[in-house]
Amino acid sequence: xxxxxxxxxxxxxxxxxxxxxxxxxxxxxxxxxxxxxxxxxxxxxxxxxxxxxxxxxxxxxxxxxxxxxxxxxxxxxxxxxxxxxxxxxxxxxxxxxxxxxxxxxxxxxxxxxxxxxxxxxxxxxxxxxxxxxxxxxxxxxxxxxxxxxxxxxxxxxxxxxxxxxxxxxxxxxxxxxxxxxxxxxxxxxxxxxxxxxxxxxxxxxxxxxxxxxxxxxxxxxxxxxxxxxxxxxxxxxxxxxxxxxxxxxxxxxxxxxxxxxxxxxxxxxxxxxxxxxxxxxxxxxxxxxxxxxxxxxxxxxxxxxxxxxxxxxxxxxxxxxxxxxxxxxxxxxxxxxxxxxxxxxxxxxxxxxxxxxxxxxxxxxxxxxxxxxxxxxxxxxxxxxxxxxxxxxxxxxxxxxxxxxxxxxxxxxxxxxxxxxxxxxxxxxxxxxxxxxxxxxxxxxxxxxxxxxxxxxxxxxxxxxxxxxxxxxxxxxxxxxxxxxxxxxxxxxxxxxxxxxxxxxxxxxxxxxxxxxxxxxxxxxxxxxxxxxxxxxxxxx
Amino acid sequence: xxxxxxxxxxxxxxxxxxxxxxxxxxxxxxxxxxxxxxxxxxxxxxxxxxxxxxxxxxxxxxxxxxxxxxxxxxxxxxxxxxxxxxxxxxxxxxxxxxxxxxxxxxxxxxxxxxxxxxxxxxxxxxxxxxxxxxxxxxxxxxxxxxxxxxxxxxxxxxxxxxxxxxxxxxxxxxxxxx
Numbered sequence: 102x103x104x105x106x107x108x109x110x111x112x113x114x115x116x117x118x119x120x121x122x123x124x125x126x127x128x129x130x131x132x133x134x135x136x137x138x139x140x141x142x143x144x145x146x147x148x149x150x151x152x153x154x155x156x157x158x159x160x161x162x163x164x165x166x167x168x169x170x171x172x173x174x175x176x177x178x179x180x181x182x183x184x185x186x187x188x189x190x191x192x193x194x195x196x197x198x199x200x201x202x203x204x205x206x207x208x209x210x211x212x213x214x215x216x217x218x219x220x221x222x223x224x225x226x227x228x229x230x231x232x233x234x235x236x237x238x239x240x241x242x243x244x245x246x247x248x249x250x251x252x253x254x255x256x257x258x259x260x261x262x263x264x265x266x267x268x269x270x271x272x273x274x275x276x277x278x279x280x281x282x283x284x285x286x287x288x289x290x291x292x293x294x295x296x297x298x299x300x301x302x303x304x305x306x307x308x309x310x311x312x313x314x315x316x317x318x319x320x321x322x323x324x325x326x327x328x329x330x331x332x333x334x335x336x337x338x339x340x341x342x343x344x345x346x347x348x349x350x351x352x353x354x355x356x357x358x359x360x361x362x363x364x365x366x367x368x369x370x371x372x373x374x375x376x377x378x379x380x381x382x383x384x385x386x387x388x389x390x391x392x393x394x395x396x397x398x399x400x401x402x403x404x405x406x407x408x409x410x411x412x413x414x415x416x417x418x419x420x421x422x423x424x425x426x427x428x429x430x431x432x433x434x435x436x437x438x439x440x441x442x443x444x445x446x447x448x449x450x451x452x453x454x455x456x457x458x459x460x461x462x463x464x465x466x467x468x469x470x471x472x473x474x475x476x477x478x479x480x481x482x483x484x485x486x487x488x489x490x491x492x493x494x495x496x497x498x499x500x501x502x503x504x505x506x507x508x509x510x511x512x513x514x515x516x517x518x519x520x521x522x523x524x525x526x527x528x529x530x531x532x533x534x535x536x537x538x539x540x541x542x543x544x545x546x547x548x549x550x551x552x553x554x555x556x557x558x559x560x561x562x563x564x565x566x567x568x569x570x571x572x573x574x575x576x577x578x579x580x581x582x583x584x585x586x587x588x589x590x591x592x593x594x595x596x597x598x599x600x601x602x603x604x605x606x607x608x609x610x611x612x613x614x615x616x617x618x619x620x621x622x623x624x625x626x627x628x629x630x631x632x633x634x635x636x637x638x639x640x641x642x
Numbered sequence: 643x644x645x646x647x648x649x650x651x652x653x654x655x656x657x658x659x660x661x662x663x664x665x666x667x668x669x670x671x672x673x674x675x676x677x678x679x680x681x682x683x684x685x686x687x688x689x690x691x692x693x694x695x696x697x698x699x700x701x702x703x704x705x706x707x708x709x710x711x712x713x714x715x716x717x718x719x720x721x722x723x724x725x726x727x728x729x730x731x732x733x734x735x736x737x738x739x740x741x742x743x744x745x746x747x748x749x750x751x752x753x754x755x756x757x758x759x760x761x762x763x764x765x766x767x768x769x770x771x772x773x774x775x776x777x778x779x780x781x782x783x784x785x786x787x788x789x790x791x792x793x794x795x796x797x798x799x800x801x802x803x804x805x806x807x808x809x810x811x812x813x814x815x816x817x818x819x820x
Contacts, residue, residue: 604654605778
């Protein structure tokens, strides 16, 4: 069952004496059979005891108990409710003591409700003991269920205290000596990692509780974490031994990250390590504490096009000095029904360019994409997406959305690529100081591919670098409105500032419409007629 | 009548800028400056319409951004969003000197604290812009006040109303017989 071999025996014996739990022993014996880790803690202990004692009898090893693992800890025997630890094996196998104990083990787990002190494993600090039982699996499952996610599978991630690596290293050095004497080939990399063993032990139970497979790659991640503050100081001697591994960084609360500790352990030589740290590790007072289970689903992405029909609606919330300038925004109107449907925490909005608060976007609209972070629901069929679109459109008459669809993260980049090469069409209402004669505007339609030089407009200069940008106005046409007004239609390279092209921005856009017409002109209204980006694909109504 | 109907909407300056003034700069009568502050805190320094250069059909002989042997505003270079490298100006930092054909030289000052973003090089080749369109294409310089000083930089300046008061008092004094 455990596929243990004769040459594992001395290792097992030594680890039992050191106060290692059953699963850690399996790990150090490099047992890669997942089912072995799924045995209950008691059964596993029984098997290990049986395995060791079967030869001890023949080897006539004298019963010895100097390891004294039965030190009654400060656990209260009967005051605690018999919930958490009742399943734990109370047997005394840790001391690897005499074979006469074996019969006691066979009596099975106590049903009397008294808690017998159980030694916390010196290596995993209890992670592979208490936390591998069905109770903890149930606790994780309940936490996941309470978050109400829709998911088809999940990946389990485990975060362990950094000092586990120190203890692992100490224990490895402890049996390495033994191993060398026996001339057995076993390397530290072959030891099964704690988090792997933990997953093997628990993921079957999780899968059963949650009724989905637990896999190695999934958009849905369930994270469990353990901490053990009592022994955090285990790592500290490494800071002196390998100071270069522990550089303080801004966002870390402690320099003793798992990565840094692992790196330091690779560097430190055995002699130094053994001088600074007990081998085998000291027995801990208590087991790790489990942190709250957290769930995270990868982002969902939707894209579409929007029209903006209001001249008092900004694209994104407009805040000056912490105060809101306009009610609502395009972004908020679109995202509200989406957040609701995807049950998402937050979002990122991006679009192919943007328009000013007083500019409308007509025609087929402007492409946009929305990242919905940590969605609790992420699968929607076309009909459902259409319904969300309708909900957006019915919620307001200031904007309208079309072509709403689910997209991949990669597809989003297509909206931004080649943005500069694309063209945009605009319609502007122009005022002229002098009365317009036919010939004053007629010539404009003959201008083709006009190159203009635009200094960064003063209105955005506070947040953009100063530069001169060459832009092309591909074509223009005019429509007379009254003696002082006409409509100017333009097809331009994306990134052209239209308002500045009209009024000149203190002469900083050259040439500008005023110069071309040799008149004083101003722009009163501006509409985006089309944004010629062919993404996302159109969806027939 | 028709002219007043021509345009109901305010001009670009009216829409986005606040006009601030400093009169009689450095005690020199009528050397009034106008500072146009955009709602985004950017400031454009221009001559006020009452500045002597814009009176009595003056014409300009030369404009010089070299304000001392070692400092030319033309060498100002800014980079990045934060306009690194721009010369930092205090209120009485000279921006340029303008000499009129009658031989009189006038110094134009920054009027506000901030980083020099650009000077108007167009007026070097076309000084008539200064006379024809002093508040738009004939601007002198663009200055970006510090973010935390964007409100306080205009504290010592006159608003449009106060400026008009100064102008009308000035007119009254001149019309009074000596």
